[in-house]
Amino acid sequence: MDKLIRVNDEPLPWEEKLNINRILELKNYTFKMLVIKVNGKLVKKDQYDKFFIPPGADIKVIHLISGG
Secondary structure (H helix, E strand, O other), rough: OOOEEEEEEEEEEOOOOOOOHHHHHHOOOOOEEEEEEEEEEEEEEHHHHOOOOOOEEEEEEOOOOOOO
């Protein structure tokens, strides 16, 4: 059985050394103002390439909107 993760409630195959930058690339997320949570834990932008996703993880990618 293949290992999966969930990104915004959509299944995605898990792979070795999968990090936040790779997920953003796979999902074509290019928006600059994002908040990323993995299993409820906030991941800071400077950790996107160092934070490896465990199998079965639940990832939330939240687009921040600003305005005035």
